[in-house]
Amino acid sequence: MPLATRRTLLAMLFTGLALLGLVANTRAADTVTISIACSGVGQELEFCTGAAEAWARKTGHALKIVTPPNDASERLALYQQLLSARSEKIDVLQVDVIWPGLLGSHLLDLRPYAKGAEAQHFPGFIANNTSHGRLVAMPWFANAGLLFYRSDLLQRYGQSVPATWEELTASARVIQEGERVAGNERMWGYVWQGRAYEGLSCNALEWVASHDGGDIVEADGRISIDNPRAALALTTAAAWVGRISPTAVLNYAEEESRGVFQAGNAVFMRNWPYAWALAQAEGSAIRGKVGVAVLPKGGGAGRHAAALGGESLAVSKYSRHPAAAADLVLYMTSAAVQKDRALRGSFNPTIAALYQDAEILQANPFMGELLATFTNAVARPTSVTGARYNQVSHHFWNAAHDTLSGKATAEQALARLEQSLKRVSRRGTWR
């Protein structure tokens, strides 16, 4: 092809593109492009994209789906960098239940846009998402730590669903020994999340709270973790490692423990509700043999405690189209979308009324019981520690991990933790 023709062609191409751009620009006058960052864990991306596209069809706005890293800490780091650079690249972001205190100053107050819709959601979740009197995120789905058990094995060995950690330890041991004698040498009693990360903070907080050992940092800022009940809780858990839990549990996150449980190699598992839909899915080795219960109490005098988790949707303060972005958030957190997510993905709604919905209860029989779990769930101490929560959690999971791996006794680890937290909090002032 002669050079001249090629140039003409190129020129035509560019003119064409420029014209297209003009057309797109004139369209942009009434409809805008909203970029939304969904998490890509498991089915989450599919559900997030689906609902967002439905909104785009309804309103005529355009969408840009951004997929941030799967690892929650990486995602937080990315958000922090984008937001502190006042970037307008992301309008809507999915935020974890522990982030409103950290990111609050960069997020839009949604109360004027919600027009009272926030009243349908769990009050505890709304309180968690309120930072300095501003509603910075709308609850999207809730999570709480649950005890999954193999109903068939409990029945075969004549065990009941454990109400205390002592009962769980005893049943786990009986069934583990029995199954190993019967030929399954890889059988373990109990799997959970023991890697040194945020998940261990949730697990350990559940142990401590179920023994009435406090919330690490109390609402008034007092550091309460160095107490005998908390030490008892950690000692109890440390005794599982190598006995009813594999030593590798010290490096397990959610998916590793689910891998062991779903392969049929564990009697009990602590996990979030998402594991239910997958355990009961077609092709699962334990389909129809799984039960769900609240986590055990710490001794007869303890209480059932589940760590509160969950995700919300927020709008960046630096968004160029705050009204449209807020509209997308309210659509995605609405009862209709939450119901669809509950039916098809066993995501727990954050709207209390949906826990009485017959269709949802049929698809997820355990959700009825969860309502009580959510109302009594233990929140991680994010509001009192604010921007320092990450440091608190980091020190807490390290103390727990040191105890579990036998590097220190619970008493030593907790005494050291108290010192570190005093340092982080500037002597309990959380200034």
Next chain:
Amino acid sequence: MADDSLRPPFQNALLRGGLAAQRVRRAWWMAAPMLLVLAAVGAWPLLRTIWFSLTDSELSNLGDYAFIGLENYVGEYGLLASAEWWQAVGNTLLFTGLSVTLETLLGLAVALLLNQASRLRTLLRAALLVPWAIPTVVSAKMWSWMLHDQFGIVNHHLLALGLIAAPLAWTADPQLSLFSIVLVDVWKATPYMALLILAALQMVPEDCYEAARVDGVPRWQVFRRITLPLILPGLLVAMVFRTLDALRVFDLIYVMTSNSRDTQSMSVFVREQLIDFGLVGYGSAAATCLFFMIALLSIIAMGLMRRTFERAAA
């Protein structure tokens, strides 16, 4: 100028007058663009980091901060009183010491082998570069999978050979994780050392060896008395480069073990404070310490190298 008297008088007069000044001015103009770029990408961020290290700035609210003097460094809440910082310093020094020593020894061995004339040499030299050419993040991830405790190929083969009884958690076990990281770094950086040493080896004049052969000097003595002294300057340069590189190690450790305290290097510590904890002031103080530590070591290394070179030249 001590040797002014040696120059013809007219040239001296010219140099002292307008011409010299003009030349100096022109030189500054020529260097100005480069100096500006250096100031923008080097000096400005560095000075800003040092300034931030004297404030209580936080990532969640970068605009609002107060000057707090040296509080981030000294005092009860200062960096120098933090056990975690000193553990990061210790980890980094241990990592640097182990990896540079192993890389130098292995690199020297490989270079000596490659220095033997052979038809395969060109091919081997190219093949050797492969680990060095793979981006660190990719090789770190690749090794993480190979070292995985459940389905890693390393455990699989060690188990099959009967060398270990149970799978080892290479990157999770606190006793093993730093060792695993050193192993991967050695795998990656040995080729670099080998090639630099090979270049030095090929500079050694052939007649030295010929003379030694004629005199019947044993091979070990040839290596000790001829090869080693002659390649020493090159070897030292390579070691200094590797050391400075190893002191600011980040990617390998971050990919393989994330923020784990058992393997955290100084750079990983800095990132954790700056990003994960949002403590821009405190993190900048750590970054500043890291910078001055590396600067100090570079100056010492340069001084030592100059002495060695002068001795080699004498």
